[in-house]
Amino acid sequence: MSVVDTDMAPPPVLPRRWTRARIIGHALVGLWIAAGLGMIWFLLTSWDSDFFIKYGPWYLSGLLTTIVLVTISIVLGAILSVPIAYMRMSDNRLLGAFAYGYVYFFRGTPLLAQAFLVYYGFGAFRPQLEAMGLWWFFREAWYCAVLAFTLNTSAYQAEILRGAIESVPRGQWEGAASLGLHKWLTMRKIVLPQAMIVALRPYGNEIILMIKGSAVVTLITVYDLMGMTRRIYSSSFDFQAYIWAGVIYMLIVETLRYATEWIERRITRHLKR
Secondary structure (H helix, E strand, C coil): CCCCCCCCCCCCCCCCCCCHHHHHHHHHHHHHHHHHHHHHHHHHHCCCHHHHHHHHHHHHHHHHHHHHHHHHHHHHHHHHHHHHHHHHHCCCHHHHHHHHHHHHHHHHCCHHHHHHHHHHHHHHHHHHHHHHCCHHHHCCHHHHHHHHHHHHHHHHHHHHHHHHHHHCCHHHHHHHHHCCCCHHHHHHHHHHHHHHHHHHHHHHHHHHHHHHHHHHHHHHCCCCHHHHHHHHHHHHCCCHHHHHHHHHHHHHHHHHHHHHHHHHHHHCHHHCC
């Protein structure tokens, strides 16, 4: 008969106390769940097939505009963010000051104000822009929206890229230099792969913020998803038009979030072995 060593026995698991903070947290979660179920119940009971037959194409048109606008802006912003991030890390004070001012302005002012400055501000210089042959660009709200969004996201992406690169230990650079590797090769083969792991989630958050922030372009006459939703409400006077728009935005955000997590799991598989 074996004797159980009481010194090796695990300590008893004590039940968690229902503190005030825990009670409030559970109550808030319960309220959110109840609100979500209530919204689902409302959408199911108020389903109107005629509404979607009539306005479904409007939603699709606005959704396509939003996706195209954000995609183009993110890609152009990523390209522009590279030289800005380089200038931010440069030892040249002039380049560093310019990049710092650029990032400070576009991160410190609202996206709506930037869109207004581009769309209405450049319109005040119509004669000069016509003389330079650029009025065809600045007279179109779509091009102004792309420009404003590109400038805005490039500032955020530059800081994301700079922070990710600087998070890589300095020893990586020194080790590559000891092997005689060129700085560009070190950046491309050693530093950037590690930096992208760090920058992935911030990049995903930036895309999500751009998706939600794209609603401001409706104020400069670009009919994105929110712009089409406003037209639908003006035509139907049915407030569920905004609820369905919110559902579409949530689906986009959740899709991007799961895609980011999937990519992160794929590129960090070697770190878990």
